[in-house]
Amino acid sequence: MTHQPTSAQDLLQVRDLGVEFTAPDGSTLRAVRGVSFTLRRGETLAVVGESGSGKSTTALALTRMLPGTGRLSTGSVLLDGQDLAAASAEELRAVRGARIGMIFQDPMTALNPVLTVGRHLDEVLRAHGSREKHGRRQAKAARRTRAVELLDRVGIPEPHRRIDDHPHQFSGGQRQRILIAMALAGEPDILLADEPTTALDATVQEQILTLLADLNRETGTALVLITHNMGVVARSCARVLVMYGGTVVEDGPTAEVLTRPRHPYTAGLLAAVPRLSAPSGTRLTGIPGSPPDLTLLGDGCAFAERCTLVEDRCRTGVPPLVELTDGVRAACLPAAARTEPLPAPAPPARIDRPATGAVVLEADGLRKTYKRRGVRGRGFTALDGVSLTLAEGETLGIVGESGSGKSTLARVLAHAHPSDGGTVRLRGQDVTRPARRELHAVRRQIQMVFQDPYASLNPRMTVGQIVAEPLISFGLGDRDERDARVAELLTLAGLDPAVADRHPRSFSGGQRQRIGIARALAPEPSVLICDEPVSALDVSVQAQIVGLLTDLQRDLGLALVFIAHDLAVVRQVSHRIAVMHQGRIVESGSADDICENPQDPYTRALLAAAPEPVPVKPALRKTEVLA
Amino acid sequence: MRGYLLRRLPSALLVLLGASFLIFTILRLVPGDPASSLAGPDADAATVAAIRERLGLDAPLLTQYAHWIGSLVTGDLGPSYAIGGQVSDLIADGLGATAELTVAALLFVIVLGGAFGILGATSRSGWVRSAIRVTTTAALAVPPFVSGVLLVLLFAVVLGALPPGGRVSFLGAPDLAAQYLLLPALCLALPSAAVLGRYLKDGIERALAEDYIRTATAAGVAPRRLLWRHALPNALPPVVTLLGMQTGHLLGGAVLVEAIFAWPGLGQLAEQGLSRRDYPVVQDLLLLLVAVFVVVQLLTDLVYAWLDPRIRWE
Numbered sequence: 001m002t003h004q005p006t007s008a009q010d011l012l013q014v015r016d017l018g019v020e021f022t023a024p025d026g027s028t029l030r031a032v033r034g035v036s037f038t039l040r041r042g043e044t045l046a047v048v049g050e051s052g053s054g055k056s057t058t059a060l061a062l063t064r065m066l067p068g069t070g071r072l073s074t075g076s077v078l079l080d081g082q083d084l085a086a087a088s089a090e091e092l093r094a095v096r097g098a099r100i101g102m103i104f105q106d107p108m109t110a111l112n113p114v115l116t117v118g119r120h121l122d123e124v125l126r127a128h129g130s131r132e133k134h135g136r137r138q139a140k141a142a143r144r145t146r147a148v149e150l151l152d153r154v155g156i157p158e159p160h161r162r163i164d165d166h167p168h169q170f171s172g173g174q175r176q177r178i179l180i181a182m183a184l185a186g187e188p189d190i191l192l193a194d195e196p197t198t199a200l201d202a203t204v205q206e207q208i209l210t211l212l213a214d215l216n217r218e219t220g221t222a223l224v225l226i227t228h229n230m231g232v233v234a235r236s237c238a239r240v241l242v243m244y245g246g247t248v249v250e251d252g253p254t255a256e257v258l259t260r261p262r263h264p265y266t267a268g269l270l271a272a273v274p275r276l277s278a279p280s281g282t283r284l285t286g287i288p289g290s291p292p293d294l295t296l297l298g299d300g301c302a303f304a305e306r307c308t309l310v311e312d313r314c315r316t317g318v319p320p321l322v323e324l325t326d327g328v329r330a331a332c333l334p335a336a337a338r339t340e341p342l343p344a345p346a347p348p349a350r351i352d353r354p355a356t357g358a359v360v361l362e363a364d365g366l367r368k369t370y371k372r373r374g375v376r377g378r379g380f381t382a383l384d385g386v387s388l389t390l391a392e393g394e395t396l397g398i399v400g401e402s403g404s405g406k407s408t409l410a411r412v413l414a415h416a417h418p419s420d421g422g423t424v425r426l427r428g429q430d431v432t433r434p435a436r437r438e439l440h441a442v443r444r445q446i447q448m449v450f451q452d453p454y455a456s457l458n459p460r461m462t463v464g465q466i467v468a469e470p471l472i473s474f475g476l477g478d479r480d481e482r483d484a485r486v487a488e489l490l491t492l493a494g495l496d497p498a499v500a501d502r503h504p505r506s507f508s509g510g511q512r513q514r515i516g517i518a519r520a521l522a523p524e525p526s527v528l529i530c531d532e533p534v535s536a537l538d539v540s541v542q543a544q545i546v547g548l549l550t551d552l553q554r555d556l557g558l559a560l561v562f563i564a565h566d567l568a569v570v571r572q573v574s575h576r577i578a579v580m581h582q583g584r585i586v587e588s589g590s591a592d593d594i595c596e597n598p599q600d601p602y603t604r605a606l607l608a609a610a611p612e613p614v615p616v617k618p619a620l621r622k623t624e625v626l627a
Numbered sequence: 628m629r630g631y632l633l634r635r636l637p638s639a640l641l642v643l644l645g646a647s648f649l650i651f652t653i654l655r656l657v658p659g660d661p662a663s664s665l666a667g668p669d670a671d672a673a674t675v676a677a678i679r680e681r682l683g684l685d686a687p688l689l690t691q692y693a694h695w696i697g698s699l700v701t702g703d704l705g706p707s708y709a710i711g712g713q714v715s716d717l718i719a720d721g722l723g724a725t726a727e728l729t730v731a732a733l734l735f736v737i738v739l740g741g742a743f744g745i746l747g748a749t750s751r752s753g754w755v756r757s758a759i760r761v762t763t764t765a766a767l768a769v770p771p772f773v774s775g776v777l778l779v780l781l782f783a784v785v786l787g788a789l790p791p792g793g794r795v796s797f798l799g800a801p802d803l804a805a806q807y808l809l810l811p812a813l814c815l816a817l818p819s820a821a822v823l824g825r826y827l828k829d830g831i832e833r834a835l836a837e838d839y840i841r842t843a844t845a846a847g848v849a850p851r852r853l854l855w856r857h858a859l860p861n862a863l864p865p866v867v868t869l870l871g872m873q874t875g876h877l878l879g880g881a882v883l884v885e886a887i888f889a890w891p892g893l894g895q896l897a898e899q900g901l902s903r904r905d906y907p908v909v910q911d912l913l914l915l916l917v918a919v920f921v922v923v924q925l926l927t928d929l930v931y932a933w934l935d936p937r938i939r940w941e
Contacts, residue, residue: 065844097847104838104845112839113937114860123856124846166936182846 011080011189011222012039012062018074019054019061019246029294031057031070033246034318039190042220044213046233046254049243050269050538051509052291055226058243059194063096079190098128101183101221105195107175111167117178118163121147124185150181154211172402173204180211184221191215194226201401202565202609209236209611228538230273231611234258242266245292245302248321252328255615260341262330265303267342272539273613274568280591282348282572283550286543290508301332309334348572351550356575357392360427360559361413361446361527367421368408368583382408383419384583390527393553395560397574397591399567399606405583406563410531413561414448415439426527444474447525451532453512457504463490463515464500470522485522493518494548510541517548521556528552529561534569546573567610571595579603628929635928639921646917647699650910651692660684661708661904682708695910704911709903710896714911717896724794725892728815728885729877731808735816736823736873743820744827744866748835749854759824766821771880775814775887782810792889811888815880819873826869830862837861864935871927875920 019032032054039045049055060066062077063084077084079099084092096102104110111120125143144163151159154177156170167175176196183191193212197205213236216223225237233240233254240257242250242265250263261267268287289306300315301307307314313333321331330336368383382405390396400406411417413424415434423432431442447470450456457466467486471477477485487497493514504512513533520528530549534542550573553560564570570577571591578588579600587600598604662678663670679685683694698705704714747759766774783791790807797804834840835858843857885894893912900908932938 063845065841067841093847093849095847096845102842102845104842106838109838110842112843112857112861114935115857116936123843123848123852127847127849127852168937179842182842186847 009040010038011041011043013078014038014058014062014075015078016075017058017061017077017085018072019057019066020071020073021066022069023295027295030073030297031246031294032061034074035243035246035248036075036321037241037248037251039222039224041189042216042222043239044216044223044225044237046237046240047224047226047243048228048230048233048240048269050228050291050540052245052294053243054246055243056194057246059102059192059224059226062192063100063102064092065096065102093127097124097183097188098186099188100190100192101186101188103176103179103183103191103193103196106199107172107179108199110179111175113167116164116166117151117170118144118147120167120178120182121150121163121185124182128186146185147181150185151178153184154178154181155207156181172200173207176200176204176208177211180208180215184215184219187219188221190222190224192224192226195228196225197232198227198229202567202611203401203605205232205611206609212236229611230258230270230539230613234613234615235611242269245297246294247302247318247331248329249303249332250328250330251321256325256328258613258615262324262328262335262341263303263332264307264309264335264342266330268306269540270613272543274542274566274572276568276571276595276607276610276612278348278568278572280571280574281351281353283351284348284543284546284569284572285346286547287540288544290510290541291538351554353575354393354554354557356394357557359389359391361388361390362425362428363388363413363422364425365422366409366412366419366424368405368412368417368419381583383412383422385422386580386583386585387422388578388585388588390559390561392526392559393557394576395553395562395574397570397577398561398563398580399565399570399577400580401565401606403582404580406580407531408583409580410448410529410561410563413527414446414529415442416448440474444470444523445525446527446529447520447523449513449516449520449528449530449533452536453509453516454504454536456516457512459504462501462503463495463507466504466515467500467518467522470519474523476523486518489518489522490515492521492552494544508541509537510544513537513545514548517545517552521552525558527559527561529563531563532565533562535564535566542569549573567595567606579606631929632925635925639925642921643914643918647696647910647914648692650913650917651695654906654909655688657904659904661906664904665709695907699911699914705907707900707905707908709905710899710908714907717908718893718911718915721891721893721896724890725878725881725885725894727797727808728811728881728890728892729874731812732815732819732877732881733870733874735812736819736870736877739816739820740823740827743824744831744862745854745859747824747828748831759828763821763824766817769817771814771818771884772887774817775811775884778810778814779887792887794890811884811890814887815877815884818880819876822873823866823869827862827866830866831858834858834861860934864931864938867930867934868927871923874923878916878919 015036017032017035018030021029021031023029035058047055047058057066057070061072064072072085075085079095084095087095122143125146148159148163151163156162156174156177170178191212196212197208200208209232212223212225215221223237225232227233237254240251240254241248242257242263244265250257250261250266257266258270261270271285272287274284287306292302292305298315299317301319304310304314311334319331319333321329322336323329324336364387366383366386369379369381371379386405386409388396398406398409408417412419419432423430425431426442426445431438434442464486467489468482471482471485476482486500490497490500495511495514495518504515507515533549534545537545546569549560552558562570562573574591576588577591577594578585579594579602580586581602587594587598587603594603595607598607662675662682662684666675666678683691706712707714707717710717743759743763747756750756779791782789789810793807795804795807840853840857843853848857881892882894882897884890885892886898896908897912899905900912
């Protein structure tokens with residue numbers, strides 16, 4: 001282990017970090033290349049990027065926790081001068097938890113289901129010392145007292161009573177609090193949080209971010225927050241590091257980077273983020289193309305293929321990260337040559353939306369209760385008297401948090417689940433409980449696009465077979481006609497018809513969602529129900545899919561139900577919005593009205609919790625205004 | 628827990644009743660007749676008929692069945708047809724020996740299977756992992772009547788270290804009794820230990836890849852603790868279910884292994900009873916096996932719920 005002098009303020013110095021994986025075919029995948037940054041004591045640093053940008057890999061590489069074949073190929077990680085890249089396993093163990101605490105994305109799987117919460121905290125405390133000081137029993141009692149204190153600190157109510165509960169007895173937000181308590185137990189100098197709020201609802205996300213900010217202020221623990229969400233960056237961190245294709249492309253003070261981006265990728269990303277302030281009926285700006293395949297990366301700039309400023313020299317060498325202005329560094333050759341920041345993106349363009357037509361779908365008083373397992377369990381009411389109407393060429397946005405009944409509503413409308421009460425009318429005809437033959441006809445009229453573009457396509461079928469499946473099941477056309485129709489549908493969804501012979505695994509998330517849309521359009525439905533169609537996609541790709549849906553609606557006169565938890569996207573695509581809470585529609589109206597003049601307290605809470613990618617001055621933080 | 632057991636009781640009784648009906652029917656469907664086999668090949672029809680009447684085999688089948696169930700309820704199992712003596716005494720004599728063999732085999736299954744599983748999942752040496760894979764495959768592939776003979780050949784004939792067969796009571800000479808028990812118990816245990824080892828290995832490997840192990844690693848928990856306190860408790864519940872089912876295999880396998888090692892247990896009693904069409908002995912014995920299996924399953928469910936706090940006894 002080497003000790004090298006660093007500035008007294010510098011807590012962590014990462015120099016030229018490189019991480020490689022060995023792919024199953026034996027090729028080398030360079031997930032992180034030449035990443036360098038410095039973290040000061042008590043600083044808040046955001047690492048932002050889309051999937052495959054190397055942000056999580058960088059975080060895991062700091063304490064050498066890389067999964068599978070991952071290994072550090074170059075560089076050093078100096079923690080107060082101690083090089084973690086060269087440290088022994090025992091030295092690393094002493095750092096993990098004690099000097100660097102980590103929080104991970106999914107609180108549902110990050111806690112051990114068979115251990116109590118008290119045991120979780122006890123494990124961290126005993127791993128770092130407080131074991132042999134006094135007698136065994138006293139040490140154990142002391143650890144328990146400390147565990148109760150920690151749970152209290154992160155806001156678990158009645159910690160002395162709940163310490164012996166198991167993880168499944170806590171909500172998602174509470175589990176994330178418990179994970180934060182674990183990360184804090186060793187009183188670390190650095191808290192490394194990898195997408196800590198991605199799996200949580202917006203209102204819970206707000207609480208967790210507030211907790212992290214409080215901890216940073218009170219304990220002086222430096223915070224490294226890894227996220228894909230520009231709003232979270234703006235809300236929580238003073239400095240930001242933007243990653244793309246395994247490299248740092250820009251880094252600097254959040255206020256500067258978010259308002260005057262220097263790297264074209266940062267600018268594109270910021271333009272692609274849907275903003276609550278953008279009115280209904282405007283088009284989101286995406287970045288053309290999709291994130292790079294790390295196995296195919298050449299020597300040049302990783303962003304060159306999608307960049308509007310690309311020059312020949314960009315393709316020959318990785319551009320160095322150079323300081324352009326006070327504290328802002330960018331790795332872009334064309335940007336380095338210019339003195340001003342990139343021009344601000346044009347405001348979102350308005351779309352010409354044709355007037356909406358006659359009512360297609362009408363639901364009145366829909367009810368659905370799921371039975372709990374066991375005989376005596378009370379049911380869970382997912383839908384509690386939901387009524388709505390949907391017209392030709394209209395998009396109805398449905399927003400709400402998890403458990404609000406959005407997906408149940410989608411399934412009941414699509415006749416995937418029967419409702420327990422209420423009526424559904426399709427073009428005036430009652431189709432609530434159709435006979436078998438009638439159901440077939442109803443399903444042809446109402447099609448669905450699903451959330452997860454990875455799980456909703458059969459990996460054994462070719463794209464052509466997947467898109468042709470509805471044609472076969474509805475008995476449309478002979479083989480030649482079907483082939484022609486599949487080609488037509490793929491073109492409609494923005495794909496090359498030649499891809500029909502390939503399997504879903506060779507497509508990116510955005511392309512898979514296009515395949516899912518082509519499949520849904522195959523039987524020429526009049527209603528398309530999209531259940532969180534873009535929430536699994538990167539921001540730069542999200543805009544492409546939303547744009548595609550809008551174009552299809554205009555060209556085909558589709559009636560769209562657009563379900564999402566992100567209010568900003570919903571506002572932009574929807575004519576009207578219905579806000580769901582505990583199985584009821586608490587408020588509905590025109591998209592702009594709902595977002596600008598919300599009436600229901602729950603709608604207001606949702607709007608307040610949505611983080612905007614605009615840097616906030618500490619004095620103006622929403623929570624402090626409320627307090 | 629008591630409430631849970633009370634609620635499981637009716638279904639357990641129903642299983643036993645169904646099993647008794649099947650056992651009764653199937654035995655009557657097997658060719659051969661107790662009366663003529665008792666009377667011998669030269670007996671005339673009248674002698675056979677007399678024996679039938681004495682054994683109550685001339686009564687309608689339903690009456691015979693009711694009579695059997697009645698004997699079970701009162702606890703008086705009555706005399707055997709052909710072997711001689713009371714059925715309850717015959718079963719009691721063999722039960723100790725078979726229980727001894729099965730429990731010893733179960734211990735071997737747990738120890739060997741546990742070692743296979745833990746080493747297979749955690750050993751860094753490719754050589755060790757390959758050795759375990761080969762051993763478990765062989766243990767699964769070779770049936771007890773082959774492995775038994777091989778074990779006798781190696782340990783009794785070639786090495787002369789262990790006796791080839793027979794049984795000595797633990798009450799008199801425990802060390803000698805253990806020597807006699809070792810080979811039959813090992814022979815009985817090997818296939819189940821291999822199955823258990825493979826499931827445990829998969830379970831530990833899966834658990835070690837879970838997010839909560841990453842959480843614990845990030846908290847600085849030592850690798851040994853990661854395995855024993857974090858991964859293993861998560862790998863155990865399905866393995867316990869498997870162990871419960873393997874107990875059934877062990878009971879069934881004991882019949883064969885007892886024959887190979889001249890072990891005077893229920894297996895030999897069952898073999899005699901079947902070949903001489905001794906209905907009461909075979910019926911009671913088979914039902915006893917079913918009852919033991921039902922109890923083991925119930926215990927398995929209780930242990931499962933105890934290991935996994937997400938499962939409740941309610």
